[in-house]
Amino acid sequence: MQNIYFYKTEIGEIAIAMRGDFLTNIFHECRLNLLKNCEFIEQKTKGMEIIFNQIQEYLCGERKIFNVQMVLQGTIFQRNIWEQLIKIPYGETRSYKEIAQQSGVPNSARAVGRANHSNPIPIIVPCHRVIGTSGNLVGYGWGLDLKQKLLILEKNIKLK
Secondary structure (H helix, E strand, C coil): CEEEEEEEECCEEEEEEEECCEEEEEEEHHHHHHHCCCCEEECCCHHHHHHHHHHHHHHCCCCCCCCCCECCCCCHHHHHHHHHHHCCCCCCCEEHHHHHHHCCCCCCHHHHHHHHHCCCCCCCCCHHHEECCCCCCCCCCCCHHHHHHHHHHHHHHHHC
């Protein structure tokens, strides 16, 4: 059974879910409907507080790298893509096509997009850093406005 706890942040309400000491999911208020068929115990843990504090530090521009134990639950392809996302440096972006090539499946840009959409741990697994080949912001499960806000945050902090 997983524990879950809800937190208010400057980007809206988020829910952090953990199984034991491992982060399994971060939900944003725009996608809390995903919780309706899940079984969780609403209970705050010390691990959740640590993760929440790291997210707050990130949102304030004080953290660029997360130190979190997590379990990425998905297909082999999805986990491969999520591992590629973790490698994108803070303040940088990659295209869906570049991620497909880095994953060893060069013609899978659309599948990369689907894997991004299924990312269970946004922000920490930075799917917001993936953009269209044209440089346009496309696709983000938490909304393009929030994707743009996160990219601007990282760009402005990196330039300081």
